[in-house]
Amino acid sequence: MAIKKEHRIFLIQAIIAIVLFLGLSVTVINIFSSSLKAELYLKLDKDVKEMSVSSTRLLDALIAKGDLTFEPTKGTQIHKVLKNLKYAEGNKLLMIGSSQLRVLQGENINIEYQKLVSRKITTYTNYNTYNLSLGGMKTSEKLIIAEKGIQVIQPTRILISATPWDCVKDEVRPTVKSVENEDYEVFNPKIFKKLFPLSLNDKIRTSVDKIVENNIDIYNNRGAIKYWLYNEITGFSALINEEKPTAIPEYWRTLNQKLDNSKGWDKTEAKTGRGSLKIINEETTSARWLGDDIVLEEPTDTFEFSGWSKAKNVSKAKLYCLNFQVFFEDGTSKWHFKGLQFNKGTHDWEKVKTRVRFDKKVTSIKPHILFYNASGTVWFDDIAAKPVYDGKIGENILPNPDFEAALKERLHVSYTYDAAEWKRIQENMFSLIDFLSKQETKAQNVLLFTPFWHNKDKTAYPQKAKYKALQESVKHYCKEKNVAFVDASYLLSKENFGIYTKGSVRDKIDVLHFNADGHEKLATYIIKELKL
Structure with a gap:
């Protein structure tokens, strides 16, 4: 019996699709295999698979032993x-x-x-x-x-x-x-x-998956190829990095300036220790260094803030200061930089220090070091934020306050509501x-x-x-x-x-x-x- 025209067209389209798929698969796997980083992607994919499969294997093993209780x-x-x-x-x-x-x-x-x-x-x-x-x-x-x-x-x-x-x-x-x-x-x-704990459909699907997995490289290594292809298209390579990461000052990060987190950690200038934070602002942007929220162990209404900075050819600075975002028990917040502004021009290490009492208790703070709408080069070191309880000054709660490469202590994580x-x-x-x-x-x-x-x-x-x-x-x-x-x-x-x-x-x-x-x-x- 002759094949109808529409059936013939469908078969031709199916054959073309299969040929294109196989051709594309061979091309992709060949390009991937020739990549210098192929082994790294394959290792990453293997680790992810093992981590995922281990739980399933344990589950199946416990079921087989009749000992599944968690x-x-x-x-x-x-x-x-x-x-x-x-x-x-x-x-x-x-x-x-x-x-x-x-x-x-x-x-x-x-x-x-x-x-x-x-x-x-x-x-x-x-x-x-x-x-x-x-x-x-x-x-x-x-x-x-x-x-x-x-x-x-x-x-x-x-x-x-x-x-x-x-x-x-x-x-x-x-x-x-x-x-x-x-x-x-x-x-x-x-x-x-x-007699048949698995449905027929499940058995068929499992068998087909096994055949495909054992015989088609692009399927077997699909996870690795996916990461590789994504990175090649987007240019993103943070996932796989053959080189050791450059040292950066932990906890702190910089925005809107000429230097990045690594180059902005200046190991040639320091008030104390081995380095300081540096900002070069040529575009008069809102350049800054900042950290994450720091939750107080016990709320207080009083803080002592201080820090040091050195400047070279600073002009047009709208805000050249330490600035703390302060969060209160009632859910409101405000910025505080009064008494924490540095002088413009060129000067050696200069200290600012102030004690402030707010009209309600503080639950957390977020530190910012600003060189806003300014031009020139500045360095910062030895920043402090010390809560005051009953007139007694507490310890500096800022992580890595002297901007060394690594944190000196491991801080805990806490939860407040x-x-x-x-x-x-x-x-x-x-x-x-x-x-x-x-x-x-x-x-x-x-x-x-x-x-x-x-x-x-x-x-x-x-x-x-x-x-x-x-x-x-x-x-x-x-x-x-x-x-x-x-x-x-x-x-x-x-x-x-x-x-x-x-x-x-x-x-x-x-x-x-x-x-x-x-x-x-x-x-x-x-x-x-x-x-x-």
């Missing part, structure tokens, strides 16, 4: 987890929380998961624990996952953890939302197992308590306050009065609703918390995640408090 994939396969949780008889404790219950600070969770607080409780008690905690899990997500976990596990007891950080917002990730309307049945080993946010935090915690109080379990359900980093002078939640008020209100509401309250807020010491190694908070203290020893202490504390 969620190792950060929620990406929560549906699969809920379908394959381990069957256990006897006492069962369902644990729902944020990353504090599923992260081991400084260790690979996929290797060291046996050290988690949930696993420790299983080891030390007659409770089988099920840890369905997800990193960054908000209140609404906890309620969804708790409800689904109860369907599958039918726990003897439920423990939900909370901390202000994960109760201040209400967001639901698509992966969590996807299980909200699913029904999950209690697993019974006596029920006849299905306004009045509306504290109210929302309390409301969300109360909703968790309400949920726990309505569940018909054999033992009293539990709300847990997880530990956070603190010492005598500093803490993850510096608004100590607000946190204490939250503790008292939650404790009272738990009692009213017959829910056990385990408060482990200050359980751990600073040695249990490590340092961030990536991102904008690199080298700062990780104030909410603790190490294996911290998990051990928390497990022991929970067992003691609940008499497990």
